[in-house]
Amino acid sequence: MYVVDESAKPTKMRWGELDEEDGEALDFLLPPKQVIGPDENGIKKETEYKFNDDGNKVKITTTTRVRKLANARLSKRAVERRNWSKFGDAINEDVGSRLTMVSTEEILLERPRAHGAKAEETKIAGDNLAQLGKGGAVLMVCRTCGKKGDHWTSRCPYKDLAQPPETFIEKPASTETAMAASGATKGAYVPPSMREGAERIGGSDMRRRNDENSVRVTNLSEDTREPDLLELFRTFGSVSRVYVAIDQKTGVSRGFGFVNFVNKEDAERAINKLNGYGYDNLILRVEWATPRSN
């Protein structure tokens, strides 16, 4: 930060005697440089004073963040190697070469989620098989690959799904994915417009149909957000839009939201299943958004 300290009083030297080159001689008039060392956030502030070209006293504050990336404890030989000179293509490397950069994003070792993690596919498959054994229980069968045990191909729309609670396990009936799956055997090319999740250009017709499949959810907890609703409702079918009303001042949910399904049948099933469902310690109320006669 470059701050011109306008309030600094001009010195009482006679300007006629001042030479351009003698600027440095006046340094004794300046307050000393101050360094406020790295605090717990690693922020270091240096304040120095000098005279700029017009003879004004200026205060320059430099704020840097000192960040320790890692602890390197080097052996004696490693310390020697640190002083090796560059060779090969690195000979003319200047400081400005952008070969090595620290990532701007913080990358975490992402733990698999407790439910529906990809690594636990075999477990889920095992659960499905067990439910098969329970006899008559309807279970989640991956359509695209057809096999019950080893499923969840990369194209399977339900691959990343949270393991739904037992009451909701039904055959995925989403027509879009059925089309894509039946139209293509495993491995055949499916054009982008026909793939799962593809946006169809249906025009206003589609949009209207969408709004008629709007489901209102009330009695949501304070910290419920769009992703939570999406996760909860996507088991019933493709969801085109989720919305949770949020109080702008406090940031908490106002307790209700809307979920738009692509298909009316999915919306209907969602209402039937989730109305009265306990979610985050509250009983949800799920109904059609606009009053409908079925």
Add this chain to the structure above:
Amino acid sequence: MRPILMKGHERPLTFLKYNREGDLLVSCAKDHNPTVWFADYGERLGTYRGHNGAVWCCDVSRDSMLLITASADQSVKLWNVQTGAQLYTFSFNSPARSVDFSVGDKLAVITTDPFMGVTSAINVKSIADDPSHQSGESVLTITGPTGRINRAVWGPLNKTIISAGEDSVIRIWDSETGKLLKESNQEVGHKKQITSLTKSADGSHFLTGSLDKSAKLWDTRTLTLIKTYATERPVNAVAMSPLLDHVVLGGGQDASSVTTTDHRAGKFEAKFYNKVLQEEIGGVKGHFGPINALAFNPDGKSFSSGGEDGYVRLHHFDSDYFSIKI
């Protein structure tokens, strides 16, 4: 953690290797120049110019003075690590695929690809103390496996050589006579070609990664299968932590699914598994292309991954990595 991105290569990475003390990292790529970096901040130290083809593999001697690299230009070269000078070139009739120094750095095992009538072979060369006295003769040549031998390493005390390759069978050879001692069991072994192999820090077990979307842990002496780690992507690279019981797998993408997956950038991840429980601990995302190389720093506190995108990503673990509990 904040990975350090190093873009020193214009072409996909093929191999990464730390030196014994963990302060240098050598990266090999399909562009012809292996590069050496400082392993703390990722600053580039230099490049080794001389090869005329993709460099598939490398190894560094224990004193970090000698570097050996295997290249598709049918040669294996010895370099002075510090100056980048070429010390010697071993010539072959086919592309060289893998190199490994023996314990003590007196011998090196080199594998060559099947090429134009020549079958794949495992060659053992003697490394002289003084490069000017280096001879190009093979101490031992082993042939037998069909298909490419993707990796060959020395067994404990240099008594054996372990090889794995395209025919998905792991073989253990006697390093003095060249006799085949053991082969991995076909039923429990890999079903597709083995792309990578890495030994544990003490050499008692090793990990192989294969295009059959799994990695398997084997006992070095008996070649029994100990553990299997399953993923959903073909495995291109494997690494084992010298400090904790973690294995890391890096993989790619089936060619058939390339056109139908979404291109969310940075989606390719290195997956961490608990070595004993075979369960996934987590993944580190960030690469823009399949991961072709993985290496752990010998101190276990950092690791690096090299991808098809030409980037080397150097990760220093946060303190919470060391307290992960299942």
